[in-house]
Amino acid sequence: MRAPYLMFVLIASLGVSACSVGQERDISMRQLDKPGEGPDEFGILPSRPLEAPADYSALPTPTPGQANLSDRDPIAEGIAALGGNPASRAATGVPASDAALVQHASRNGVAPDIRSTLAAEDKDFRTRKSRFTKIRLFKTDRYAEAYKRQTLEPYGEWYKYRRTGVQTPAAPPRGE
Template identity: 40%
Template sequence: MLHANGMKFGLCMAILVATTACAPKAQLTPSIAGGGPDEFSISPAKALEAPTNFASLPVPTPGGANLTDATPKSDAIVALGGRAPTASGRDGGIVTYASRYGVAPNIRGELSKSDERFLKMKTAKPAFPWTKNKYERAYRRLALDPWAEQARLIALGVLVPSAPPKP
């Protein structure tokens, strides 16, 4: 009787271990992330105060200055531990060069639609659905091998400050 109970317990434990070993990894992928709000669009660094007359408030300008945040981008950089940018205009040349072909005002929406089309085109039902996630299957050919890239850069004489971590 005692031996049979021990066998049942051992069998139950083996089944439990086997089923938990097959559980999917908790991964944060773009398909899980969703289209929620941008975490950095609101940074309450200063106390909010109610105005005396709500009708006199200016029209909201997302990403721009307002009564509470006169310099929202600088305040966000400081809140995240960075240094507030100076108004020297040193990066003006870089910005001008990067935007020489124009700047898309709806780049996030366009990129999201483009990525959705690419995922539909590149992913089919896998034979074994537990092997890779949809996003990884679609972008596998575009992945960069960090060790081969490091060797290539060293061969070109580029100083590489650190090696990529081993998996």
């Protein structure tokens, strides 16, 4: 008595979900909703205090949509905090110190459209992996599950290289 009822419910739910085949499917696998009612620490935007410039004639012309002098640049601040040169972010092209690395990496040729090719392949991959992601009982993050086969297991690789005699830096113990 109960089995036919459950079978009917299963077939009906699959039939209803099949009705959305023609629509654009949501292929995002990240579940980034706020987990609770607590504060959103990313909503706070502290900025630097206002300061008078030394020479008002040296100020740039205001341009709508562009950054101004009081805007923070968290990436440059992070580079400076770690002892780097924040001005190196503004440089374009390959630095002279990395020219040999770029030359060696491109020795077998460079595909000029690699970014668009990878974006299209990744979109196809996410489309395949997101087939049944709308059928959920709980909100879950499916990203790690989908890309699990492409994830490198660092300790396995570390031990493999150590067994072959390659000198490897020390690694912290596993956090298990």
